[in-house]
Amino acid sequence: MDVKDLSKWTDEQVFAKTGQHLDSLHKSILESVLQRQNFHKIAGNNGYSYDHVKREGAKLWKLLSDVFSKDIEQKNVRSILENKAGSTIYNFVNSPQINSNTISNSHVNICRKNPQSLEDIEKRSPSSQVQNQLPIIDLTTAPELNYNYGRNSETSTLKEWILEQTRLITIYGLSGIGKTALTLKLISEINTQFDYIIYRSIEHLPKLINLKDELKQFFSQSHATPLPEIIDYFRSSRCLVILDDVQNIFKTGNLAGQYLTDYKDYCKFFQQIATLSHQSCLILISWEKSG
Ligand SMILES: Nc1ncnc2c1ncn2[C@@H]1O[C@H](COP(=O)(O)OP(=O)(O)OP(=O)(O)O)[C@@H](O)[C@H]1O
Ligand SMILES: [Mg+2]
Numbered sequence: 001m002d003v004k005d006l007s008k009w010t011d012e013q014v015f016a017k018t019g020q021h022l023d024s025l026h027k028s029i030l031e032s033v034l035q036r037q038n039f040h041k042i043a044g045n046n047g048y049s050y051d052h053v054k055r056e057g058a059k060l061w062k063l064l065s066d067v068f069s070k071d072i073e074q075k076n077v078r079s080i081l082e083n084k085a086g087s088t089i090y091n092f093v094n095s096p097q098i099n100s101n102t103i104s105n106s107h108v109n110i111c112r113k114n115p116q117s118l119e120d121i122e123k124r125s126p127s128s129q130v131q132n133q134l135p136i137i138d139l140t141t142a143p144e145l146n147y148n149y150g151r152n153s154e155t156s157t158l159k160e161w162i163l164e165q166t167r168l169i170t171i172y173g174l175s176g177i178g179k180t181a182l183t184l185k186l187i188s189e190i191n192t193q194f195d196y197i198i199y200r201s202i203e204h205l206p207k208l209i210n211l212k213d214e215l216k217q218f219f220s221q222s223h224a225t226p227l228p229e230i231i232d233y234f235r236s237s238r239c240l241v242i243l244d245d246v247q248n249i250f251k252t253g254n255l256a257g258q259y260l261t262d263y264k265d266y267c268k269f270f271q272q273i274a275t276l277s278h279q280s281c282l283i284l285i286s287w288e289k290s291g
Contacts, residue, residue, distance in 0.1 A: 003031050003034045003035055004031070006034060006081055006082065007027060007030050007031045007034065009081075010022070010030060010064070010081055011027065013067055013068070013084075014063065014064070014067050017066075017067045018063075018067065022060075022063075025046065025048070025053075025056055026056065026059075026060045026063075028042065028045075028046055029042055029053065029056060029057050029060055030060060030077070032045070033057075033074055033077055033078070034077070034078050034081070036078075039053050039054050039057060039074075042057075057074065061073045061074065061077065064077065064081075068080065068081075068084055070084075108151065108154055108171060108172075108173040108177055108178060108179055108182060109170075109171070109172050109173050109289075110154055110157060110158060110169065110170070110171050110172075111169070111170050111172075111289070112161050112166045112168065112169045112170070113166075113167065113168040113169075113170075113274040135191050135192070135194045135195055135196060135197055136195065136196050136197075136218075136221060136222065137187075137191065137196075137197045137198075138197070138198045138199065138218055139184070139187070139197070139198075139199045141199060141200060141201060142180075142184055142199040142242075142244075143180060145180060145181040145184060146181065151178065151182050154182060155182065155185065155186055155189070158171075158182075158186050159186070159189060159190055162186075162190050162193060162240075162281055163193070165279060165281070166281060167273055167274050167275075167276075167278065167280070167281060167282065168270060168273050168274040168281075168282050168284070169281065169282070169283045169284070170283075170284045170285075170286065170289060171183060171283065171284070171285045171286075172284075172285070172286045172287060172288055172289055173287070174287065175287060179244075179285045180244055180285060183242055183244075183283060183285055184199070187199075187240070187242070190240075193238065193240075194238045194239065194240045194280075194281075195237040195238045195239065196218065196219055196233075196237055196238075196239040196240065197239075197240045197242075198215065198218050198239075198240070198241055198242070199242045199244065200214070200215075200241070200242070200243055200244070201243075201244040201245045202243055202244070202245055202246060202248055202249060203244070203245040203248055204248075205248055205249065205260075205263070207262070208263070208265045208266050208269055212230055212269075215230055215233075215241060216230060216233070219233040219237065219239060220233075223236075230269075231272065231273075231276055231278060233280075234273070234276075234278035234279070234280035235277070235278045235279065235280075237279075237280070238279050238280055238281075239280040239281075240280065240281050240283070241280070241281070241282050241283070242283045242285065243282065243283070243284050243285070244285040245285065245286070246284045246285060246286035247286045247287040247288055249263040249266055250286075250288065270282070270284065
């Protein structure tokens with residue numbers, strides 16, 4: 001969900017509760033605040049005085065507080081709405097075009113689900129990586145790509161999210177834009193955070209059970225006894241799994257992110273990774289967002 005979607009969703013909730021939609025200024029204030037703009041900027045952009053926008057902003061927070069039964073104000077509106085809209089945080093980072101000959105569109109979008117709270121991270125017992133062991137890395141099937149420049153803001157956001165132990169990150173955008181290259185570059189910068197790192201493309205549509213077997217085989221290398229499920233490895237070690245070309249398991253010509261009939265179990269798997277408690281990270285790379 002991006003800012004426009006979140007604002008549309010919010011408007012629908014307001015309409016359901018009050019029978020009235022947000023007016024255009026309230027919508028504009030909401031979207032601007034969600035994009036972390038201050039009232040001075042919003043006033044300038046909308047041609048109103050600062051005082052007027054501030055007053056209308058106060059009315060908007062009051063309305064939203066009533067609709068969502070929460071004390072909503074400028075500083076917490078984004079996190080409350082994101083949580084209400086499904087505990088989902090999406091951040092969109094645009095960056096300058098890398099190379100006009102090869103990059104068809106400059107936007108690599110990144111989003112994450114379920115970052116862990118600092119408290120959770122602190123409570124967790126240290127993994128072996130904290131004891132300075134080298135990670136076990138399998139990039140044997142990753143393509144060799146150039147990565148020379150650009151996308152600094154995406155890289156630093158992704159690093160931040162990984163440090164915060166975000167469980168599921170999606171990187172999506174048009175083909176050829178540099179999603180895989182960006183992710184492989186990122187791995188070289190964050191590998192000390194993990195015990196295991198593995199890259200797999202699902203271009204050739206592996207059944208989930210086969211992919212899971214492959215991952216389990218990889219993670220079991222330094223375990224005396226193999227663990228039953230991927231989530232068990234995700235809990236006992238810090239694992240980073242990169243699944244590339246995820247769009248291949250989506251239906252074409254349908255609403256974005258609908259799964260092919262025989263691949264619906266992937267959806268459940270991704271949801272589990274996003275919601276269950278563990279200390280690992282799954283990065284999905286795709287042309288479009290998963291559903
Ligand atoms: N920052 C960069 N600097 C230099 N070259 C880059 C950069 N990012 C990508 N490229 C080059 O652009 C080409 C496309 O990149 P990449 O394969 O990562 O795109 P993609 O978004 O993963 O595409 P697809 O969705 O088709 O897999 C590659 O040849 C890659 O080396
Ligand atoms: Mg790619």
